[in-house]
Amino acid sequence: MMAVYQRQNGMRFCQPFFCEGVLRYTQQDYYNPFHLSFCEFSLGPVIDREANTLFMKCIPDGCVTVLFIQKGSSCKIELLGTPLEAKQLIVYPEALYFCVRLEPGMKFPYSRISGGSFSTRDIVNTEIFIPHLDADTESLAEKLFSAPSFEKRIEVFYAYITSFSLEELFVSDVLMDMLHRIYCAGGNVNIRSMADEVCYSERQFSRLFSESLGYSPKTFARIVRLQHVLSEMKRLSGTGIKIASIPVARFLSGMNYSDQAHFQREFKDFTTLTPRQFAVFATEKGHKPGCSACAGSLFCSAGKT
Numbered sequence: 001m002m003a004v005y006q007r008q009n010g011m012r013f014c015q016p017f018f019c020e021g022v023l024r025y026t027q028q029d030y031y032n033p034f035h036l037s038f039c040e041f042s043l044g045p046v047i048d049r050e051a052n053t054l055f056m057k058c059i060p061d062g063c064v065t066v067l068f069i070q071k072g073s074s075c076k077i078e079l080l081g082t083p084l085e086a087k088q089l090i091v092y093p094e095a096l097y098f099c100v101r102l103e104p105g106m107k108f109p110y111s112r113i114s115g116g117s118f119s120t121r122d123i124v125n126t127e128i129f130i131p132h133l134d135a136d137t138e139s140l141a142e143k144l145f146s147a148p149s150f151e152k153r154i155e156v157f158y159a160y161i162t163s164f165s166l167e168e169l170f171v172s173d174v175l176m177d178m179l180h181r182i183y184c185a186g187g188n189v190n191i192r193s194m195a196d197e198v199c200y201s202e203r204q205f206s207r208l209f210s211e212s213l214g215y216s217p218k219t220f221a222r223i224v225r226l227q228h229v230l231s232e233m234k235r236l237s238g239t240g241i242k243i244a245s246i247p248v249a250r251f252l253s254g255m256n257y258s259d260q261a262h263f264q265r266e267f268k269d270f271t272t273l274t275p276r277q278f279a280v281f282a283t284e285k286g287h288k289p290g291c292s293a294c295a296g297s298l299f300c301s302a303g304k305t
Contacts, residue, residue: 011035011062011103011104011179011180011183012029012035012231013061013062013063013101013104013223013227014059014061014227014230014231015058015059015061015101016059016230016271016281016282017054017055017056017057017058017059018039018041018056018058018099019039019041020052020054020055020056020057021047021052021054021055021056022041022042022043022055022056022097023041023042023043023044024040024041024042025039025040025041026039026040026041026150027039027040028150028151028154030154030158033162034103034106034169034170035102035103035106036100036101036102036103036157036158036161037100037101038098038099038100038101038150038153038154038157039097039099039101040096040097040098040099040150040153041096041097042094042095042096042097043091043092043093043094043095043097044093044094045093045094046093047091047093049088053272054272054281055088056088056089056091057086057087057088057089057272058080058083058086058087058088058089059083059086059270059271060082060083060084060085060086060222060223060226060270061082061101061104061223061227062082062104062179062213062215062220062223062224063082063101063102063103063104063106064079064080064081064082064101064102064106064107064108064120064123065079065080065099065100065101065102066078066079066080066099066100066102066108067079067080067097067098067099068097068098068099068100068141068144068145069092069095069096069097070095070096070098070141070145071092071094071095071096075133075138075141075142075145076092076129076130076141077129077130077133077137077141078127078128078129078130079108079118079123079127079128079130080123080127081120081122081123081124081125081126081127081128081214082124082125082215082223083125084124084125084215084219085269085270086269086270086271086272089127090127096145098144098145098150098153100157104179104183104213104220105170105171105175105176105179105213106169106170107119107120107169107170107171109161109164109168109169120171120212120213120214121210121211121212121213121214122214123214124213124214124215125214140156140157140160143156144156144157171212171213172212174198174208175208175209175212175213178194178198178209178217179220181194182194182217182220182221182224183224185224186224186225186228186255187220187221187222187223187224187225187226187227187228187255187256188221188225188255188256189217189221191205191206191217191218191221194217205217206218222266223270225255225256225257226266226267226270226271228255229255229263229267229275233278233279233282246279263275
């Protein structure tokens, strides 16, 4: 019998560079009735990517992020699928951004925009700007930017998203269960054994993942494994330990990397930095001026509600 996914606290992933080079960044995570990570920031009139190579860099997280953008009197929506390696986002100068990161397996109600022509699979590793908003989604964007504060914008979005059924918002229970199990195992799973448990061949199981999510279970396991390392770095940074002085091997324990070179290569593919460079970044820029959510920690992360 197939397991039925029991909803638990959502899967948590880091985007450590989202607040690099932006103005008035703030972030808030909510976990009831499902995990949504909200952030808001604005951009200045000049964007100099050469001066800050980490500016608006997005790393693999397995998530879909919905970006509501206000520039002047117009509102735009961008759908950002998980990148498969680090990439810089396309952004508008002098714009206000309100962003919602959905947990893996959760999807924006695509049927309400552009005739439902998008799926989670179509968005992976790309950015899709919605050229024309339907009346319902345009109304949502207008309500969001008419709200007087970040907190009120969150309330507006929650009122919208919770009007849909869980079946409209999530992939199947089987897939959600597998995603959560890979996450809880830190990415250290045997994909063939997982496929056997739900009576699929490994090939069928991988195809089910790819057709629904746009990436394979092995890819998701790699993302989770690296994100687990980032979380461990975050935990250690909160203890006052200088993580730049910790041997790289400290982060390999139980992580199923074949060797240190494999770990370093994958770390750099996913973040564009070596582990040592990232540790220096964390030490020097753990608390970013103007970021009300950092509280001196490695990643911008505010309270949980």
